[in-house]
Amino acid sequence: MSVLDKLKAIQESALEDIKVIKSMHELNDVKAKYLGKKGVFSDVMKLMKDLPNEERPSFGKMTNETKQVILKYIEEQRTLIERVKVEEQLSKETIDVTLPGKRMSSGNRHLLTQVVEELEDLFIGMGYEIMEGPEVETDEYNFEKLNLPKDHPARDMQDTFYITEDTLLRTHTSPVQIRTMLEVGGTEPIKILCPGKVYRRDDDDATHSHQFMQIEGLVVDETTSMADLKGTLLEVANKMFGEGRDIRLRPSYFPFTEPSVEVDISCHNCNGKGCNICKGTGWIEVLGAGIVNNNVLEASGYDSTKYRGFAFGIGVERMAMLKYGINDIRQFYTNDLRFNKQFKK
Numbered sequence: 001m002s003v004l005d006k007l008k009a010i011q012e013s014a015l016e017d018i019k020v021i022k023s024m025h026e027l028n029d030v031k032a033k034y035l036g037k038k039g040v041f042s043d044v045m046k047l048m049k050d051l052p053n054e055e056r057p058s059f060g061k062m063t064n065e066t067k068q069v070i071l072k073y074i075e076e077q078r079t080l081i082e083r084v085k086v087e088e089q090l091s092k093e094t095i096d097v098t099l100p101g102k103r104m105s106s107g108n109r110h111l112l113t114q115v116v117e118e119l120e121d122l123f124i125g126m127g128y129e130i131m132e133g134p135e136v137e138t139d140e141y142n143f144e145k146l147n148l149p150k151d152h153p154a155r156d157m158q159d160t161f162y163i164t165e166d167t168l169l170r171t172h173t174s175p176v177q178i179r180t181m182l183e184v185g186g187t188e189p190i191k192i193l194c195p196g197k198v199y200r201r202d203d204d205d206a207t208h209s210h211q212f213m214q215i216e217g218l219v220v221d222e223t224t225s226m227a228d229l230k231g232t233l234l235e236v237a238n239k240m241f242g243e244g245r246d247i248r249l250r251p252s253y254f255p256f257t258e259p260s261v262e263v264d265i266s267c268h269n270c271n272g273k274g275c276n277i278c279k280g281t282g283w284i285e286v287l288g289a290g291i292v293n294n295n296v297l298e299a300s301g302y303d304s305t306k307y308r309g310f311a312f313g314i315g316v317e318r319m320a321m322l323k324y325g326i327n328d329i330r331q332f333y334t335n336d337l338r339f340n341k342q343f344k345k
């Protein structure tokens, strides 16, 4: 075999070796096999010494060319291996954007919380501050300072859970009025809204619950009037039952207000024509209100010749039941998710 044939054979076998290589590791081995210090070409070089002098330069040149060709094969294969690797990785990491996503389920606020927050927003917009008071209250704040002394017949209006003779579960949010007035100390105007739970010794049925929610409002100022109260409650009616509601005030009695009123809203269902929700009257009773009784102002440190106030108490469940057509108050407390989820916004 001529030297030339030998080089050709080496080149061919190198090509065969290289083109099946799949990893860098193997490629480096093959590179060492042919081009390394102890590689195939070191044997070839040994042939040089048997050649006549004049043939040596061209042999050297051919050897180098063969080496260059093999090196080129190796580099081409290296590029190929790298490209395959990148492509594999890309296809492994592709995201199929047409795959349906995993639905995240989110909860929602309880309807009563929603109603409270809606009213809070409205009143904050009118400059009110949100206040809270304790659910375990004293008889003094829950009744006495609200113009309901111990033997007052109107105490029967609110059947009470007593804890001791002087402490009880508050029967309404009105004691927060007292707490706030005492805190302010009779020197400054007041504009507050107090949402919270209240308790009464009622047997639970579709319209009664031993625990429910109220929102109390109190404004004390030097010029407060019944007209301010009516305007404020009209805002409430429109916010809760839609624009265009009307309200009417009927004389009523609460010990802590004088005069006292029962507030009706024109029926949102029939627009005042009469339906089964408003029992044919066109009006729905929604809350109690009035001008703060002078005795209450005085008992809480306000000079009743200088200050006047109005107050109101909203039943949150009643509002929600009317607005959303709920016919059993117990639905609010059983925490049946099927009920709660209907009010997801």
Ligand code: DAH
Pocket (backbone or CB within 6 Å): 171, 172, 173, 174, 216, 217, 254, 256, 257, 287, 288, 289, 290, 291, 310, 311, 312, 313, 314
């Ligand atoms: N506290 C009353 C109740 O629970 C509701 C109420 C009526 C509150 C008139 C008021 C008010 O502030 O002025 O029945």
